[in-house]
Amino acid sequence: MKSTLVATAAFASLGASASIPRSETTPSAYWGVTGFSASKGHLSSYVAYSFNVTRDSTTTPVTASCSGSYDAGSSSATWLASVTKGVCNDGAVSWGFMNAANNGSAANPATLGVFWLLEGSLHAHHAFHEIPGDQIRIVLNNAQNPYDNDVYYVGPKDFDIIPLG
Numbered sequence: 001m002k003s004t005l006v007a008t009a010a011f012a013s014l015g016a017s018a019s020i021p022r023s024e025t026t027p028s029a030y031w032g033v034t035g036f037s038a039s040k041g042h043l044s045s046y047v048a049y050s051f052n053v054t055r056d057s058t059t060t061p062v063t064a065s066c067s068g069s070y071d072a073g074s075s076s077a078t079w080l081a082s083v084t085k086g087v088c089n090d091g092a093v094s095w096g097f098m099n100a101a102n103n104g105s106a107a108n109p110a111t112l113g114v115f116w117l118l119e120g121s122l123h124a125h126h127a128f129h130e131i132p133g134d135q136i137r138i139v140l141n142n143a144q145n146p147y148d149n150d151v152y153y154v155g156p157k158d159f160d161i162i163p164l165g
Contacts, residue, residue, distance in 0.1 A: 030056040031114065031127040031161045038080050038097070039152035042141065045072050047081040047151070053093065053114050053161070055125075064090035066114075070097075075147040077101075078138045080110060092117040099136065107136035107151075114161060127161040 036051040050067040066088035072081035079099045086095035099110035110131040115124045135155030142148040 030054075031163050032158065033112070033114075033129065033161055034158045036112075036155075036157055036159070037153060040072055040077060040080060040150060042150055043075050043148055045075045045077060046070065047072050049083065049086065049097065053088070053095070055116055055127075062090070064088040064093040066093065066095050072151075076149065078140075078149060078151060079108065080136060080151055080153070099131075107133040107138055109133045110136060112161070125163055127163040129159060129161040131155060 032054045034052045034054070038047060038049045040047040046069045048067075048069045052063055052065050054061050054063045066086055068083070068086055070081040070083050070086075072079060079101050080097065082099060083095070083097040086097065088094065094115045096113045096115075097110060098113075100108040110133075112129045112131060114127045116127075117124045131153070132155070135153060137150075137152055137154045139150040140146075140148075141150065
């Protein structure tokens with residue numbers, strides 16, 4: 001719970017700064033992620049992320065493609081890299097990912113956050129999805145070589161994300 005609060009606070013600080021009336025900030029009812037993948041490959045410190053995010057608007061759904069490769073800090077990492085400013089093909093959308101470092105073969109939970117800057121506004125809507133630790137797989141390939149491991153997301157590829165606002 002504490003890691004979720006820290007991640008939520010960290011992500012929220014990336015979004016909007018001033019508060020405005022709820023009627024102007026209430027996001028639509030549906031935000032969805034499709035094709036989510038995250039993996040740190042063999043002998044690499046980099047984690048590749050890729051997914052699409054859709055926000056249902058009052059007129060038509062808007063979809064952004066998001067991806068990137070981010071450094072986990074070491075090829076011996078047994079966690080997925082944290083991302084504070086992930087990029088998407090729509091400049092109004094950014095994302096973040098928080099996964100605390102692990103010691104051993106059990107993964108900690110993670111949080112995916114998506115931030116959508118509304119057209120004509122300086123304020124972003126936020127949506128979050130909690131990823132349980134059992135949806136992050138750690139494979140220690142060689143007990144003699146701590147740098148030889150893989151870490152990847154094994155949960156559902158498509159899921160709803162919860163908007164705040």
